[in-house]
Amino acid sequence: MKIDMRGLEAFLWVAELGTFGRAAAHLNISQTAVSHRLKKLEESLGLQLFSRSTRQVTLTPAGADLLPTGRALISDFEAQLEQIRKRHVDTAEELTLACVPTLAIHVLPPVFAKFSSKRPTARVRLFDKSITEIGDTIASGLAEFGITLLAANHWKLATEPLLKDEFVCVCPAKHPLANKAVVTWSDLEPLPLVRFTPHTANRIVIDNALGSRADRFNWFYEVQHTMTAQMLVDSGLALAILPSLATQNLPPSLKALRLTHPRVTRTIGIVRRRDEAPSDLARVFHAALKEQVERIRK
Missing domain, CATH: 3.40.190.290 (D-Maltodextrin-Binding Protein; domain 2)
Structure with a gap:
């Protein structure tokens, strides 16, 4: 079933505010548009969601049943959109990476210092996780890349051995x-x-x-x-x-x-999604990391 997000939004505001007129004012559309959106939603569901009278609008049992689910759907949808917006707008100067705790403690501090000297305004979000969680964190898009032990369970990711x-x-x-x-x-x-x-x-x-x-x-x-x-x-x-x-x-x-x-x-290395080239921030960080690896080797 195709979800009618506009119809669902109109339904939620009518239920919240009690009248089509107040819902229309809140949504900055006409009352006719609210009625049209709600009618389409009811037709797609095959259910009547409101009992209408000249004085009031009340939820039917089906409408009352839909209300908490509708609120959850809209809330989750808005949260997902906000995450996308933050990744591509608000955090354009934010580096996201995952790392096993041992490496975060013993390898990364001088790397962060060098990175900050090159990109002083960039923020860093570090997910210190287990080797299995790192793969999931990268695959989900929460982190751009990871520094971890290279293992067989990383076969879906691009890998670059370091040392x-x-x-x-x-x-x-x-x-x-x-x-x-x-x-x-x-x-x-x-x-x-x-x-x-x-x-x-x-x-x-x-x-x-x-x-x-x-x-x-x-x-x-x-x-x-x-x-x-x-x-x-x-x-x-x-x-x-x-x-x-x-x-x-x-x-x-x-x-x-x-x-x-x-x-x-x-073997310690970098893992990242195969279909995504490193960002400018990631390239700067990788260069600093490789310098630190060379110092460790010596």
């Missing part, structure tokens, strides 16, 4: 292993460890790399965030396997060790 981020072992600075520059997974087998919760991107990368060997380790703790894992390590409760990017600003009480056999890495 490989290696997983490392984080231990207390006074731990016996802290004297080593490099440790192997075999060194960790007898020790209490922290790992990420199931279905997180980091957990999936590590599990895929270890395969059935993952069951040999003593995973005493499961956490969702890297800061929680660092807290557990700092308390002397366990060692943690964390992305190298998350260990750039470790306190003196902690130490990050290279981890090999196997060496486990994750």
